[in-house]
Amino acid sequence: MDFIDISKKRQTVRKFSNEPVEPEKLEKILEAGRWAPTAVNGQPQRILVLDNPENLMKVKQFCSFGYDQKYVDLAHECDDSKNGKINLYYGAPLVLFVCYDQDACWRHPQTGESSGATDATIVATHLMLEAASLNLGSVWISYFDETKARELLNIPKQWQPVCMLYIGYPAADFVPNTHLGGKRLPIGKTCFYNGVPGQHNS
Template sequence: MNFIELAKERYSLRSFDTRKVEKDKLDLILKAGQLAPTAVNYQPQRILIIESDEALAKLKDCTVYHFNAPMALLICANKDEAWKRSYDGKVHTDIDGSIVATHMMLQATELGLGTTWVGHFDPIAVRNAFNIPSNLEPVCIFPIGYPSKDAKPHPNHTKRKDILETVSYNHF
């Protein structure tokens, strides 16, 4: 499948099958994250795999958007290792974590798995539930797994603004 087809096919999965994600597929998803570009190639990403019943129960206390997936990935980035822009000191944890997460999301899609980007979570609850050190910034949570038989994209999934509304040349 070419990239545009893959990008069109991917949608936020909200209805998961109970099947577990195979280790070889998880390994490919993690490899895609490892290969993702980060600022100055500092690679500050830290990925927590949430797969045990106990860990998944903890996740449910941190967000309502877990969708009962059989696994979730918590993507974090290390503030001490992330690149800092010299002009204003912006630390690129959220950007690097997002790039890594996007690579993993698209790899999961190619493997027939579904994900949902969850940014709506209680960061303090996540930090406490999973003993996240203070130097790691939680960026997003990915419930991940196989689509259930009744899974389908949200009706808004295919709605896109005209490209002329989102692209400008040389000035806005």
């Protein structure tokens, strides 16, 4: 499959079936992340693979936010927790918890800024696109309770959590994306040839 086809095929899934992800597919996903570029090839990514009931239960606890009623409704539909908590877990059988090690990343010599978040984001993108190429659905989750996640998963202090990817087969009745219906802006709104529109080139 051409890369552009994989890019278009990938779409956010917020309702998963409970069919497990095959170990060979998981290996391929992790391998795709392994080949991601990182600043000075520092490879500061640290990825927790969570796929047993004990750990998935922990994810359910720290992803509890209620920022959008649509998602809350979806989560209630696919979770069986009867504890009255608002839960944004979507029933995925596999969660990749992506962090970077602050002691392992490059720092910009002028600004001192760490490359860690950028590195981990590129790695996560590789993971997500490989999942799509294997006909798996995924959703990128930035919104979770970091303090609670650190505590429940025993995350070392120098690891900075960046995002989670929920991965699995889409439920038969999953509904495609809600934000702007998944539509993309025309190229002309986000890409500019040889200069910023309305600005004089010096």
